[in-house]
Amino acid sequence: MNMHGIVPDEVSLASILSACANVQALKIGQQVHSLSVKNGLETSLYYGSSLIDMYSKCGVIEDARKAFYFMPHWSVVSVNALIAGFGYRNLEEAVNLLHEMQDIGLNPTEITFSILLDACSVPVKHWEGKSTA
Numbered sequence: 001m002n003m004h005g006i007v008p009d010e011v012s013l014a015s016i017l018s019a020c021a022n023v024q025a026l027k028i029g030q031q032v033h034s035l036s037v038k039n040g041l042e043t044s045l046y047y048g049s050s051l052i053d054m055y056s057k058c059g060v061i062e063d064a065r066k067a068f069y070f071m072p073h074w075s076v077v078s079v080n081a082l083i084a085g086f087g088y089r090n091l092e093e094a095v096n097l098l099h100e101m102q103d104i105g106l107n108p109t110e111i112t113f114s115i116l117l118d119a120c121s122v123p124v125k126h127w128e129g130k131s132t133a
Helices: 010-023 026-038 045-057 061-070 076-087 091-103 110-120
Strands: none
Touching: 010 026, 010 045, 026 045, 045 061, 045 076, 061 076, 076 091, 076 110, 091 110
8 A cells, every 4th residue: 555655544554453453463553553643543433443452452451541541432342342451351440441331321232241251251360379169
């Protein structure tokens, strides 16, 4: 695209971020993030959700959180992306985000609850080594 003078749009950048998330290509994802800032697309709802997902899947949850709170409007998709990021690292934070979602009038979907249920199946580090008796 760049070689042909085509400026990437929200959809193309979000697609690249999705690919980066799936293979945990953080460095490339960060380059795409920089390009989106340069092109003024960082606050778009669709792109922002992909950015949150990429940072979450690459294990950089604080950058995912920053991207989330930088967005001017949230959607169920963007909240779900951050809940998924927290879910495997901090279930309490994921549940708090669910409550925040409801407080602002967004209704959780089946996907929201599926993400949370999946997170419940991950062993919690502070439980390791404790007796179940």
